[in-house]
Amino acid sequence: EVQLVESGGGLVQPGRSLKLSCAASGFTFSDYNMAWVRQAPTKGLEWVASISYGGSNTHYGDSVKGRFTISRDNAKSTLYLQMDSLRSEDTATYYCARHGGRGWFAYWGQGTLVTVSS
Amino acid sequence: DTVLTQSPALAVSPGERVSISCRASEGVNSYMHWYQQKPGQQPKLLIYKASNLASGVPARFSGSGSGTDFTLTIDPVEADDTATYFCQQSWNDPYTFGAGTKLELK
Numbered sequence: 528e529v530q531l532v533e534s535g536g537g538l539v540q541p542g543r544s545l546k547l548s549c550a551a552s553g554f555t556f557s558d559y560n561m562a563w564v565r566q567a568p569t570k571g572l573e574w575v576a577s578i579s580y581g582g583s584n585t586h587y588g589d590s591v592k593g594r595f596t597i598s599r600d601n602a603k604s605t606l607y608l609q610m611d612s613l614r615s616e617d618t619a620t621y622y623c624a625r626h627g628g629r630g631w632f633a634y635w636g637q638g639t640l641v642t643v644s645s
Numbered sequence: 646d647t648v649l650t651q652s653p654a655l656a657v658s659p660g661e662r663v664s665i666s667c668r669a670s671e672g673v674n675s676y677m678h679w680y681q682q683k684p685g686q687q688p689k690l691l692i693y694k695a696s697n698l699a700s701g702v703p704a705r706f707s708g709s710g711s712g713t714d715f716t717l718t719i720d721p722v723e724a725d726d727t728a729t730y731f732c733q734q735s736w737n738d739p740y741t742f743g744a745g746t747k748l749e750l751k
Contacts, residue, residue, distance in 0.1 A: 564688075571731065571742055571743070571744045571745055572680075572688065572731055572733070572742040572745075573742065574733075574739060574740040574741070574742070577740075586738075588739050588740075589646075589739065622688070627690065627693055627699075628693065628694070629676065629735055630676060630678075630733075630734075630735020630736075631676075631678040631693045631694070631733065631735055632678075632680075632688070632690060632733075633693070633699065634690075635687040635688055635690075636687060637686075637687055638687055
């Protein structure tokens, strides 16, 4: 069974940094492209970033480009999201997702809540 | 960015057929996907590439369309289908989602 478990969320002040992790199990992690998708409270979904199965290719949404960095450790079956220069509008539940093919999200974690507030 | 437009809400009775639409501001080929999200839960993939049923999803769900107009159909609707349904495109950069259609049962 595919499992994705996010961690690292919490309350952080504007301008500070936070690093999210996603532990994957139930599949060969190094075979799949992975992604982060977020959802602001009572809002819709927004794709944040994706990374290729080997980690050499990354791709970001415009709202986080230059501030967030997606990475992975295939030996640990773990996906990361380093979030710098956080803003109030980054407040959201962040989901880790496994890509199913060109661009769709086949499996999702339960999410971790990030709140950016002073 | 490619804007995906969905109707905000629908209400249907159990046993009926419901169609949820998603219109793209520009062509997305067949790269339109559908998700179901129940309150307090993560989204779940229902349909990928317009018409392909995701693993484990009941055959009551189906998808159709190409280009700019797509439809998710549930037939027949069951009480457990109460949820918000999102479309998402992955043909154009960046990937974008619709705002969601909230399905309520009468």
